[in-house]
Amino acid sequence: TTQTATRGSLVMAAVFLLLAFASPAAARYTANWTSLDARPLPSWYDEAKVGIFVHWGVFSVPGFGSEWFWWHWQGQQPPDPKCVSYMSKNYPPGFSYPDFAPQFHAQFFNPEEWADIFKASGAKYVVLTSKHHEGFTNWGSPYSWNWNSVDNGPKRDLVEDLGDAVRNRSLHYGLYNSLYEWFNPLYLEDKKNGFKTQQFVMQKLLPELYNIVVRYRPEVIWSDGDWEAPDTYWNSTQFLAWLYNDSPVKDTVVTNDRWGQGTACKHGGFYNCQDKYTPGQLPKHKWEKCTSVDTLSWGYRRNMKFKELMDLPAIIDDLVSTVALGGNYLLNVGPTADGTIPSVFEERLRGLGAWLETNGEAIYATKPWRVQMENGTVPVWYTSKGATVYAIVTAKPPTTILKLLIPQTSATTKVTLLGRPSPLPWAPVYPNAGLSVLLPELPFTPGQAWTLKLDNVQ
Numbered sequence: 079t080t081q082t083a084t085r086g087s088l089v090m091a092a093v094f095l096l097l098a099f100a101s102p103a104a105a106r107y108t109a110n111w112t113s114l115d116a117r118p119l120p121s122w123y124d125e126a127k128v129g130i131f132v133h134w135g136v137f138s139v140p141g142f143g144s145e146w147f148w149w150h151w152q153g154q155q156p157p158d159p160k161c162v163s164y165m166s167k168n169y170p171p172g173f174s175y176p177d178f179a180p181q182f183h184a185q186f187f188n189p190e191e192w193a194d195i196f197k198a199s200g201a202k203y204v205v206l207t208s209k210h211h212e213g214f215t216n217w218g219s220p221y222s223w224n225w226n227s228v229d230n231g232p233k234r235d236l237v238e239d240l241g242d243a244v245r246n247r248s249l250h251y252g253l254y255n256s257l258y259e260w261f262n263p264l265y266l267e268d269k270k271n272g273f274k275t276q277q278f279v280m281q282k283l284l285p286e287l288y289n290i291v292v293r294y295r296p297e298v299i300w301s302d303g304d305w306e307a308p309d310t311y312w313n314s315t316q317f318l319a320w321l322y323n324d325s326p327v328k329d330t331v332v333t334n335d336r337w338g339q340g341t342a343c344k345h346g347g348f349y350n351c352q353d354k355y356t357p358g359q360l361p362k363h364k365w366e367k368c369t370s371v372d373t374l375s376w377g378y379r380r381n382m383k384f385k386e387l388m389d390l391p392a393i394i395d396d397l398v399s400t401v402a403l404g405g406n407y408l409l410n411v412g413p414t415a416d417g418t419i420p421s422v423f424e425e426r427l428r429g430l431g432a433w434l435e436t437n438g439e440a441i442y443a444t445k446p447w448r449v450q451m452e453n454g455t456v457p458v459w460y461t462s463k464g465a466t467v468y469a470i471v472t473a474k475p476p477t478t479i480l481k482l483l484i485p486q487t488s489a490t491t492k493v494t495l496l497g498r499p500s501p502l503p504w505a506p507v508y509p510n511a512g513l514s515v516l517l518p519e520l521p522f523t524p525g526q527a528w529t530l531k532l533d534n535v536q
Contacts, residue, residue, distance in 0.1 A: 106323050107318075107319050107322045107323055108319060109315040109316045109318075109319040110315055111315060111341075111345045113319075114315060114318050114319065114322065114345070114346075115345055115346070117322055117347070119332055119347055119348060119364055120297075120329065120330050120331070120332055122202075122250060122297075122330065123203075123250075123298075123332045123347075123348065123364075123406065124364060124406070124443075125202075125442060125443040126202035126203050126250065126406065126442070127202065127401055127406055127407065127441050127442055127443075127444070128199075128200055128201045128202055128203075128397065128406070128407050128409070128430075128434070128441065128442075129201050129202065129203040129204065129205060129252075129298075129366075129406060129407070129408040129409070130196045130199060130201045130203075130204045130205070130408070130409055130410075130411065130427070131205050131254070131300075131368055131370070131376075131408045131409065131410035131411070132192075132204065132205065132206045132207065132240075132410070132411060132412075132413065133145055133207050133210070133254075133370075133376040133377045133378075133410060133411075133412045134206065134207055134216065134236070134377070134378075134412065134413050135182070135207055135209075135210045135212060135214050135216065135377070136175070136176075136178050136179050136182050136212055136214045136231070137210065137212060137377045138182065138377055138378045138412065138413065138414060138415040139178040139179075139181045139182050139415040140164070140178060141377070141378050141379055141380035141381075141414070141415065142161065142164050142379065142380060142381065143158065143160065143161055143164075143375070143379070144374065144375035144376065144377055144379070145210055145211075145375065145376050145377030145412070146211070147161060147377075148175045148212050148260065148261075149211065149260050151165060151175070152175065153260050153261070175212070176225070179214065179225070179230045179231045180230060180231060181231070181415060182227070182230075182231035182232060182415050183231065183232065183415065183416060183417070184227075184231065184232035184234070184236065184415065184416065184417035185416055185417060186416045186417045186418045187232065187234075187236070187239075187413075187416075187417025187418075188417070189239045189240045189242065189243035189244075190243050192240060192243065192413075192419060193240070193243035193244045193246065193247050193249070194247070195419060195424050195427055195428070196244065196247075196249060196427070197247040197249060198427065198428050198431045199409075199427035199428065199430050199431045199434075200430055200431040200433075200434030200435065200438060201249065201409075201427075202249060202250060202442070203249060203250035203251070203252055203297070203298060204240070204244045204249055204250070204251055204252065205252040205253065205254055205298055205300050205408065206236070206237060206240055206241075206251075206252075206253060206254065207253075207254045208237050208253040208254060208255050208290055209222075209254075209255055209256055209259075209286070210254075210256050210377075211256045211258065211259060211260050211302075211303050212259070212260065213225060213256075213259035213260070213261070213262055214226065214227070214230075214231075215227065215286070216235075216236040216237050217235050217236065217237035217238060217290065217293070217294070218235055219286050219289060220285075220289070221281070221282050221285050221286050221289070222282075222286070232417070237253065237290070237294055238293075238294060241294055241296075250297045250298065251294075251296055251297060251298075252296050252297055252298020252299070252300055252332075253290055253294065253296040253298065253299060253300065254300040254301075254302060255286075255287060255290070255299065255300070255301060255302070256302050256303035257283060257301060257302070257303045257304045257312050257336075257337075258303040258304070258306055258307070259278075259282075259303075262278060262282065264277045264278035264281060264282055265278040265282075268307075268311070269306065269307075273306075273307045273308070273311040276311060276313070279311065279312060279313055283312065284313060284317060287299075287317055288317075288320075291321065291325050291326065291327060291331075292325070292326060295326050295327050296327065296331070297327060297330050297331055297332065298331070298332050298333070298334075299321065299331060299332075299333045299334075300333075300334050301314075301333065301334055301336045301337055301346075302336050303336075304336045304337055304338050304339070304341065304342075305336075305339055306339070307338060307339060308338045308339050308340070309337045309338025309339070309340075309341055309345075310338070311338065312337060312338050314337035314338050314341070315337075318333065318337070318346075321333070332347045332348060333346050333347040333348075334346055334347060334348055334349070334350045334366070335347070335348070335349045335350055335351070336350065347364075348363075348364045348365055348366050348406065349361070349363050349364070349365040349366070350365070350366055350367075350368060351365065353368060353369075354367065354368065354369045355367055355368075356399075356400075357403055357405075359403070359450075360403050360404055360446055360450055361403070361404060361405075364404065364405075364406075365404065365405045365406075366405055366406040366407070366408055367396070367400045367405050367406070367407055367408065368408040368410065369388075369396065369407075369408070369409060369410065370388075370409075370410035370411075370412070371387055371388050371393070371409065371410065371411055371422075371423050371426050372386060372387055372410075372412060372423075373386050373387065373388060374386050375412065376410050376412060377412045378412035378413060378414050378415070378420070379412070384422070387422060387426070388426070389426075390426060390429040390430065390433075390524050390525050390526075391472075391524075391525055391526040391527070393409065393426060393429075393430055393525075394430065394433055394472070394525040394526070394527050395457075395472045395527065397409075397430070397441070398441075398459045398470045398472055398527060399451070399459055399472075401441050401444065401459075401461060402446060402447075402450045402451060402459035402460060402461055402470070403446060403450055404445075404446045409427075409430070411423040411426075411427065429524050429525065430525075432523075432524070432525075433523060433524075433525035433527065436496055436497040436523075436529075437470070437496050437497075437527070437528075437529045439463075439468070439496060439529075439531070440461050440468035440470055440496065440529045440531070441461065443463065444461035444462060444463050444468065445461070445462050445463065446460075446461065446462070447460040447461060447462040447467055449484045452469075452482065452483060452484050454480075454481055454482075454483065455475060455476055455477075455480075455481075456471055456472070456473040456474070456475050456476075456480075457471070457472045457473060458470065458471050458472075458482060459472065460484070465533065465534060466531060466532065466533050467485060467531075467532040467535050468496075468529050468530070468531055468532070469482055469485075469529070469530040469532060470527060470528070470529045470530075471527060471528050471529070471530065472526070472527045473526065473527075474520060474526065475517060475520075478516060478517045479514055479515070479516060479517070480514070480515045480517055480530075481507060481512065481513070481514050481515075482512060482513045482515065482530075482532075483507060483511070483512040484512070485511075485512070485513060485532055485535040485536070486510055486511050486535060486536040487504075487506050487510060487511065487512070487513055487534075487535055488510070488534055488535070488536075490533075490534040491504070491513070491532065491533065491534045491535050492532075492533040492534060493513065493515050493530055493531070493532055493533075494530070494531045494533075495517070495518065495520075495528060495529070495530060495531075496528075496529040496530075496531055497521065498518065498521075502515055502516060502517065502518065502530075503515075503516040504516065513532075513535075515530060
């Protein structure tokens with residue numbers, strides 16, 4: 079509407095005034111990648127290691143296929159026949175995707191319960207979808223008339239409610255935001271113009287981004303939906319310069335790398351590169367692996383099957399290898415439209431937390447070691463903290479003797495099993511190198527992974 083456009087222009091004008099008159103800080107970033115990429119990542123993020131991703135929106139109502147349901151049904155050509163059949167069998171003719179929104183009741187949504195589960199998982203930060211590609215905002219966006227969670231569906235501010243509960247448990251709070259919207263007329267007009275016009279960016283995207291930063295002060299901006307247009311269309315560098323220089327979260331906020339065609343794995347804060355990214359060797363830049371308990375979807379699926387879910391040993395193995403290679407691990411769950419976290423997801427998260435309660439010392443605030451992995455009789459991943467090295471064994475050793483060939487030992491080397499205080503007997507494999515450790519009876523852990531703490535090794 080004209081009113082929305084005017085409001086968007088006013089917000090933009092106010093922001094640029096702020097930029098013009100902001101007091102000079104020690105280091106100001108300019109709106110180009112060379113300057114922005116030089117910003118040091120706030121230290122809390124690398125120390126946190128573990129986060130929970132939450133995909134929740136109108137797509138949770140059909141709960142079929144994935145969070146891309148609308149696109150697969152009515153966007154792509156030809157449409158996905160499974161989605162077409164699902165709609166024709168279960169909904170009356172003429173039922174449109176926006177008709178799902180009033181059914182997004184979230185009537186059982188208890189942010190305190192969610193935050194308790196996330197805290198129990200051992201995660202240190204939580205990232206919620208504030209807006210996915212469908213364009214529905216999980217807060218009362220003034221730029222998304224009747225297509226937001228305050229005017230429609232839940233009739234409450236989901237972003238604020240979850241944020242308050244998460245922060246009350248000393249967890250960091252972040253927001254996912256899709257740059258593009260599949261069916262937004264302003265976006266489609268800009269696309270038709272070869273992205274030479276920026277109506278959508280100026281009237282919708284940027285006003286909303288500034289709105290969520292000022293209102294909710296997220297410490298992660300997890301950007302997505304960037305790939306159809308260059309970063310110059312999205313005005314990404316201008317937004318990030320404001321975020322890093324003048325926003326209320328300028329000192330603590332972290333961002334990812336999805337800010338326009340070709341920016342992934344190249345520009346931004348931490349790198350996601352691609353969904354479920356697994357580098358295989360130690361990257362030079364801080365990165366994050368995002369993955370989902372449901373291997374086939376990020377959003378809730380009503381027809382998900384047990385065999386399609388990651389089990390706890392797979393999650394822990396994935397986490398350990400990610401952290402050993404210098405990454406953070408962002409594990410996704412998709413809540414239901416009713417506002418509950420499916421019990422099987424909760425079970426996985428609590429299982430992860432139980433493992434971290436004993437082994438978290440080898441994960442949180444660690445750094446990659448000089449060697450990240452050793453593949454002997456069982457896989458061993460290494461992390462380090464100061465003069466201490468952690469050897470995380472991700473399968474039960476076949477015998478009570480475990481050989482570690484990489485660490486260099488000395489007379490003062492000490493080996494313990496996390497969760498058990500007394501030192502373990504060991505002998506060198508070679509003079510000053512390698513250890514043969516005599517393992518105790520390993521305690522049962524659903525995660526099937528144990529950690530040896532090695533003090534005074536190199």
